[in-house]
Amino acid sequence: MVKEALRERIEAALRALLVAAGDEDALPEFAIEVPRQKEHGDFSCNAAMLLAKRLGRKPREIAEELRERLGDAGGLVAGVEVAGPGFLNVRLAESGWQDLLHDMIAAGAHYGRAKESGAPRPRVQVEFVSANPTGPLSTGHGRQAVLGDCIARLLEATGCDVTREYYFNDGGRQMRVLGDSVKARYLEQLGRAASPTAEALADPEQAWAEERDGLPVVFPKDGYQGDYISQIAASLVEREGESLVDEPGEGRFREEAQRVIFEDIEGTLTRIGIHFDVYYNERSLYDEGKIEETIADLRAAGLVYDADGAVWLKATARGLDRDRVVVKSTGEPTYLLPDIAYHREKFRRGFDRVIDVQGADHIEQFPFVREAAAVLGIDPGRIELVMHQFVTITSGGERVKQSTRRATFVTVDELVDDVGADVFRFFMIERKPDGHLDFDLDLAKDKNWRKNPAYYVQYAHARTHGIERKAREAGVAMPRAHGFDSGRLVLPEEIELVKKLATFPEVVTRAAESREPHHVAYYLREVAGLWNPYLQDGDRHRVLSEDEGLSAARLGLALAVRNVLASGLDLLGVGAPERM
């Protein structure tokens, strides 16, 4: 808000300068930023340097003229300096910062978020998790779940109408193997089959048609080995006895496994505060003829051809490095074809923009979907990919080994059992999506608020309530938004806090536009990093003192800090407790 006002003033000065020079071209895209060094003022502007070549003048000379034309910018500015190669360093009047505090408190939970404008909000779909129901959610899914949900929250905060969607496939080979795995355990538990040896399980290439102790081994190649499979089998033994011995794996066994596992996944998601608006089943695309339609349209557009008994997507015609099979020679589509049909349906359903959140192992697929969609008449610029890298877990300075095949991976549920949903979410969102995430289990388990960054931020928030409780005990009321004299906040650490709070709207905008929620987490650490020491150093500035006016001003500051911390934590889906 301050920055925008300043930008308008500088633009006006710039325009005047250009007109005086007889230059009618557009204004340069100059930047206004908060300098790293405090001596460089509150904001610095690089406009003069950008114009040096165009006007054939020295940048410092242009900056000097800009400075004169800017004046005091209607009382907003306390001082402007020309510095370095031609920067315009602007120092704002202290009262400007103090006034801002009242506005922040008055805006309440809306501070930093898009205003209700009445204009139609863009409809955005965020698709994430989308794990097929073959097992519990792993840490990689967990990261994706938190990332997708935070992006959705940020988009909502910046004025979008968001749909959270989970795409899954309960048919296909994967699910047959799942059913067969459950049946194998079922037969084992009934004493009708032998359990495969550990060596055999470790090597999916090994033959399964072996026998042990006179019993056949029926465990499928690449079968699912987790304990949860045995548990599902055990419940079937208990409820159905031996009646399912002749049932095929892909019948009741698959159905039961899918039901139980999906319930488990939804339960896990609920635990970490994630709710989907739509669960979209790939199978419905078949049932509604969308697959047929898509292949026909691709064919009509000349983007598919037949070879080797299969149908290929002519991706090389769209600049990709190879073609891909969309219908196997068996007549069964590959994963790619329904994915294309699915994306087309997304836009038919009215979304203006579609965001796919996917793990790094999945991204190879994306260009094919995008190009096929483009051929089907969809603007590829409206399909967006947010890719994230994997998660490793560190404990005792060592990496915890994970293997999907042997089902020794750490599940989201186990982590949440250990550290709680809030810490889990905070740690999962702290890193930028396209970097590896090292989940430090020891630090996450540490209850010390000074060490654990999630608690550090939450505690900074709780402390504002602690102060309020203290104030109430002393019979002091919390001030209203404009009911205190912010001019009493003159200490450098107080002004610094206000300045930091003032940048919250920019942080939200940037995090939303870049689809990088970690900016919010970092920002919250910075706010807490100012607020916690401020309170700790109570000798120099107690919030509650004999001086009523000063107490009110500092309580106002506490309210603004609370506002921003609560709002930021909400954007991350992390709780903001009133006491800890």
Next chain:
RNA sequence: GCCCCGGUAGCUCAGCGGAUAGAGCAGCUGCCUUCUAAGCAGCGGGUCGCAGGUUCGACUCCUGCCCGGGGCGCCA
């Protein structure tokens, strides 16, 4: 071999083409005993993987190379 992502302090990581590259933890020094649980102040610590290029200006953009992770199926 090709494609994607990383490489920044001892460790984990921020860094929106700008000025003297930052935070937390760890280490060192001094002070202090809390509006909630060892805090506060300070110090040391860097060839921003390497080499070119673009630019008034590059950790940031481009090209090549090195290292690490992932992906390159008629799997999903």
